[in-house]
Amino acid sequence: MKAPNKKRKNRYFHYQKEILNTISEPASFINRNYRYVFVNSAFNTFYNKETSEIIGKTGADIFGKDDFESKIKPQLNNCLAGEPVFMQYEGELPGGEFKILKLNFYPHLKSTGKIDGIISTSTDITEQKRAENALRENEARLKELNATKDKLFSIIGHDLKGPLNNILGFSELIEEGYDKHSPEDIRHYNKLIYRLSLTVSDLLENLLTWSRAQRQKISVTPQNIALSYIIAKCFSVLEQNAIKKQIRLKNSVHPETIIFADEEMITTVIRNLISNAIKFTNRGGTITISTKNENGRVLIEISDTGIGISKEQLSHLFEPDENHTNLGTEGEKGTGLGLIICKDFIEKNDGKLSVSSKPGQGSVFTVSLPAEKHETHKVQ
Incomplete structure (x- = not known):
């Protein structure tokens, strides 16, 4: 059986x-x-x-x-x-x-x-999962682009329109009542118009730069550049802003410190970070730029003795869909757009941007970028 x-x-x-x-x-x-x-x-x-x-x-x-x-x-x-x-x-x-x-x-x-x-x-299911991941990445990118679009409309509709209306208003006061106002009044109105014009100019510059970046119209061309030269160039542009607030700009970067990055992009980044530091630093304060070398990278530290940033604000600092910007120490307006540009440009240059701050104790923005790259020559 x-x-x-x-x-x-x-x-x-x-x-x-x-x-x-x-x-x-x-x-x-x-x-x-x-x-x-x-x-x-x-x-x-x-x-x-x-x-x-x-x-x-x-x-x-x-x-x-x-x-x-x-x-x-x-x-x-x-x-x-x-x-x-x-x-x-x-x-x-x-x-x-x-x-x-x-x-x-x-x-x-x-x-x-x-x-x-x-x-x-x-x-x-390899291809299926890759397609799903690509779809998720595209959805995240689309969400980011929508947030960017909303941010741009918000800036154009409010942050740009507001200062322009004020400029028109003060100009009209001077034009219609030139004989009625004292020289002191006219000087005061001119000062306000000048300050608002600087805000609009700065904002337009950032808007145009960011718009080009979003449309992939900016190419990244990294090269060895002297960081001290970039900082000196930014200081010269922003010197008047600092002088008006009696703020000391201190360049502690060694002349031989070299970074490997796109010069135009990094100039935009440094200029924006210094401009922000001036806005949020009280009269008589100091803004210092220094560097450290770490594992083939240069850490650029932009530190100020300003009003600092709260923990809640830090968590939203680089988000385009959030509006957590404050007025500067003397009423200067900001949109947060400059910091978003900085983060985008730094990442395009194989870098990272971080910040540490406490209210009343100033802020330190740290930019990590590749150090100087040496050409390799073949032995004949």
Whole structure:
């Protein structure tokens, strides 16, 4: 009686193998010792393994010993306990190609109801996951662009329109009542007009720069540049602003400090950071620029003795969809746009921007950029 039973079992297993061979996805039968008893032709093709290379072996030969022990084997144990398992695996296959797989493990029951192994199938979802990730990145980018658009409209509709209306208003007061106002009044109105004009000019410059960057009209051309020269150039542009508030600008950067970056972009960054520091520093304060060398990078620190930034404001400082800007120490207006440009430009130059600050204790903006790059010459 045993021979017919054995023959029946072999016939049954033969049918199972035939069924698995009709499946277009890699399929296999794994026994309770985690060893392959059967693999279909799709398995051979996908994993680049001949049947003779895999029968009697474990998944360690497919997924590597570490991944098999830590990721696959625990799930096989769950399946052998009677639970179908569906898992995602990411890693390199025997050919060295990185794949993302959906692995399905189904407990196989004998006629007695006892589990004698596992039927496993796998699906390559690498491209699907890449497409999903690309879609998520595009959605995040679209959200950022929408926030950018909203920010631009907010700036144009409020921050730009407001100062222009004030300029027109004060100009009208002077024009219509020139003979009625004292020289002191006219001087006061001119001072306000001048200050508002500077705000509008600064804002327009940032708007145009940022608009070009968003439309990918600005190309990054990094080169070795003397940082001290950039700072001196920015100081000369902003010197009058600092003098009016009796603020000392201190360049503590060594003349031989060289960074590898796009000169125009980094000039824009440094100018914006110094301008911000002037806005939020009280009369008689000091703004210092210094550097540190760290692991092939130059850390540029723009520190001030200003009013500082609260913890809540710090968390939103570089977000285009937030409006957490404050007036400067003498009523100077800001939109936060300059800092967003700074972050964007620095990242385009393989850099990072960070800030540390406490209310009443000033702020330190730190820019990390690649240090000088030396040309390599081939030996003839």
